[in-house]
Amino acid sequence: MQASSIDVERLETLIEINTLINSNYTDDKALLTHILESASRLTHGESSSLLLLNHETNRLYFEISLGPKGPDVQKFSLKMGEGIAGWVAKHNTGLIVNDVDKDGRHQKSIDSKTGYATSSILAAPMRIKDRCVGVIEIINRQDRRNFTNDDLMWLERFAVQAALAIQNAKSYSKLRNELFILQDRLNEDKGYHPFVSGSKIIDEKLKLVDKIAATDSSVLILGESGAGKELFAEQIHLRSKRSDGPFIRVNCAALPEHLLESELFGHVKGAFTDATADRRGRFELANGGTIFLDEIGDMPYKLQSKLLRVLQHMVFERVGASEPTTVNVRVLAATNKDIESAIEEGRFRKDLYYRLNVLPFYIPPLRERVEDIPVLADFFLEKFNRELKRSIHGFSNEALESLMSYSWPGNVRELENVIERSAVICDDEFIRPQHLLLVSSLNENNEYDNKKLKEALNTFKKHFIRKALESNSWNQTETSAKLGIQRTYLSRLIKELDIKT
Secondary structure (H helix, E strand, O other): OHHHHHHHHHHHHHHHHHHHOOOOOHHHHHHHHHHHHHHHHHHOOOEEEEEEEEOOOOOEEEEHHHOOOHHHHHOOEEEOHHHHHHHHHHOOOOEEEEEHHHHOOOHHHEEEEEEHHHHHOEEEEEEEEOOOEEEEEEEOOOOOOOOOHHHHHHHHHHHHHHHHHHHHHHHHHHHHHHHHHHHHHHHHOOOOOOOOOOOOHHHHHHHHHHHOOOOOOEEEEEEOOOOOOOHHHHHHHHHHOOOOOOOOEOOOOOOOHHHHHHHHHOOOOOOOOOOOOOOOOOOHHHHOOOEEEEEEEHHOOHHHHHHHHHHHOOOOEOOOOOOEEOOOOOOEEEOOHHHHHHHHHOOOOOOHHHHOOOOEOOOOOOOOOOHHHHHHHHHHHHHHHHOOOOOOEEOOOHHHHHHHHHHOOOHHHHHHHHHHHHHHOOOEEEEOOOOOOOOOOHHOOOHHHHOOOHHHHHHHHHHHHHHHHHHHHHHHHHHHHOOOHHHHHHHHHHHHHHOOO
């Protein structure tokens, strides 16, 4: 009866993975984690790893590792034929090793570096049309018994299904990415930027963008330098009924007063020395669309009254002209300055501020949306791999920790510059901390003062896990899937790090 119930459980697990084959997974990591959790449940494994084979480098990379030392294991890779998983990939056949100490194929160096004791291994190849594309490796049965041929048979069946699920997910992801790239290229041809995000904070902001885009009211976008104010202005325009019209950008800090007035409102021939012909200004060019006034806090005081009139009546005169010009333009403005202080100091008109600030929109700095950092880093790395003709595979765990613990005073713009610099100087398959050349943010936070590395990392982990739990409403199952770890391991970390609601 017991054997029958086990078979039913295993059959249900196979059916579960079969449903994944037809699922449109947009998060590759979540899919791989789901697959590996199912494989561990199927074989009663204590720890597990899913390795994918890169046929260009002929190496196996630990894409997902679950268990007490999962994150540590993901730092390693294996040559074809190296270790138990490498042997399985090379020979394209499953393997049981119930006494690893007596098997010369076992890669003991990984155990010694992670401090994890491996006693038995069960491994099966993932195949697409009989070609090995990866390996699922199960470490140590939970009941401390030996793995059996029955375990191997089920895992081999499961691994074939898993390979199909991964292939379909990659095909779907590739198709989505190609569509996004085409859309981005179409937008880039029109002067727009790709919009990349992975955090719930920005998802919420985009929902607000949809509501703002449905109106014609003026918007004042606030945020630190490099946080992405221009990108959000673009999104407001692209999601509005004016999206087919022009989107005109003006940097109010880039030009002196006499040139800025002509740039905004145009001029007539003879208005000043260099005015050799009539010229339309940016407001006329934006007619029927949107104008984006960046660095509005730096606009000269004298020009502010003319801008106020445009906002109120959509009427202005070109420099040197007496005839009014009427336009139909939506105004978006942005600043990283403290406008209210500028008003108190007499540098900014209060009535203009109120007219611009009909719909205030605040963009949080990058350090407050840590989930965006790995997504943006991957995006920028892919971009610079393409531009610099590099083939860097990604970031080491240590490099990601460095990126996510840094305070990013220059926000997304600084992150892009760091990734570009890293891609240029990287002499490895992965970007590592030494390639980032970051000034550690640990010195900027008293919370880390006088702490040893282990204590500082635990402090970082505590904040990072708490933030992940909060973003998933403290649901440990969803949080563990997002973090790529087992739920039991997350529960243990919560207890060890004393994380409370």
